[in-house]
Amino acid sequence: MKTNSQHPATKGRKQASALLMAILGGLALLMIAPMGTSQSGLSSNAEGGTSGGTEGGDNPVVGSLPCVVDPSLDLKFFQNANNSTAGPLAPVMGLVGPQLRTEVQTASGTPNGRVNRGGGVHTILGLTKSGTIVVSRDYLATAGVALSQWVPDEFQGGTVTMTGSFGFSKTIIIGNLAKLPVDGMASSPAVVGDAWFTIQSPPAPGGQASPPLRVHVVFFGNLATISFMP
Numbered sequence: 001m002k003t004n005s006q007h008p009a010t011k012g013r014k015q016a017s018a019l020l021m022a023i024l025g026g027l028a029l030l031m032i033a034p035m036g037t038s039q040s041g042l043s044s045n046a047e048g049g050t051s052g053g054t055e056g057g058d059n060p061v062v063g064s065l066p067c068v069v070d071p072s073l074d075l076k077f078f079q080n081a082n083n084s085t086a087g088p089l090a091p092v093m094g095l096v097g098p099q100l101r102t103e104v105q106t107a108s109g110t111p112n113g114r115v116n117r118g119g120g121v122h123t124i125l126g127l128t129k130s131g132t133i134v135v136s137r138d139y140l141a142t143a144g145v146a147l148s149q150w151v152p153d154e155f156q157g158g159t160v161t162m163t164g165s166f167g168f169s170k171t172i173i174i175g176n177l178a179k180l181p182v183d184g185m186a187s188s189p190a191v192v193g194d195a196w197f198t199i200q201s202p203p204a205p206g207g208q209a210s211p212p213l214r215v216h217v218v219f220f221g222n223l224a225t226i227s228f229m230p
Helices: 008-035 072-079
Strands: 065-069 092-096 104-109 113-115 124-127 131-136 146-150 159-164 169-172 177-179 192-200 213-220 223-229
Touching: 065 104, 072 092, 072 124, 072 146, 092 223, 104 124, 124 131, 146 213
Parallel strands: 065 113
Antiparallel strands: 092 124, 092 146, 104 131, 113 124, 131 223, 146 177, 159 169, 159 192, 192 213, 213 223
8 A cells, every 4th residue: 555654854855955946946036037127237327317428327226226326335334434424324234345336246125225436436335225135155255345234323332143054143333334244154165054134223211222124144056145124
C-alpha cells in the first residue's frame, strides 16, 4: 500500500527549495520593473532644471525614483556630520560613495529621493521617504563606500540596533550621523543574509520617543537590496 508520508529530511529540503524560489522570484520582480526605466542607474530627467544640459540634469531619476538635488547632503554626510541645521531636517538614509551613477543598479520608492549634485557626478543618494536601492554586493564592500543614517538632534543619545543573520549589535547615537556597518556583511562568504537596523530616539521629556526608523539590508549572491522604512 502506498503512503503519502515523507521523510522529515526530504520535506525540509523541499521547504527550503520553495523558500529559495520565492526569494529569487521576488528579487527578479524587484530588478525588472524599475530597470525598465533606467538601465544605467542614474539618468537625466526630461524636465531637468538649469544645469545647462549637463548629463544627469538638475533633477535626475535614479532607476524609477525621481530625485531632487540637495546640496545640504554634503554638509550632513561629508563636511560636517553634526550640522543638524543644514537643509531639511527630516531623517535621511544616505548611500555614500564614488561612481554612484553607474554602481546603483536601480532605485524605487516614494518621490522624491535626493542627490547631492546634478550633472551625473553624484556621490550621495539619500532617501527621506520609503524606498529601495539596489547595488552590487562588491560595491558595498569597497573602501570609501558607506551606508549611514543622518538624524536630527532629537535622536542624539538614542540607539542603533542591528539584528539578523549576521548577529546582534547595539550602539549609542552620538552626533547626527550614525554609520550602518554593512561592509563586513558584504564581505561575508554567506550567499544569503540580511540585517535589520532600527534607529531609535531616546524618550522625550514627556516620556515618549519619536517613531523609530528602520533599514533592511538583504544580500543574495552579488546583489544587495537596501530598504528604508521611516
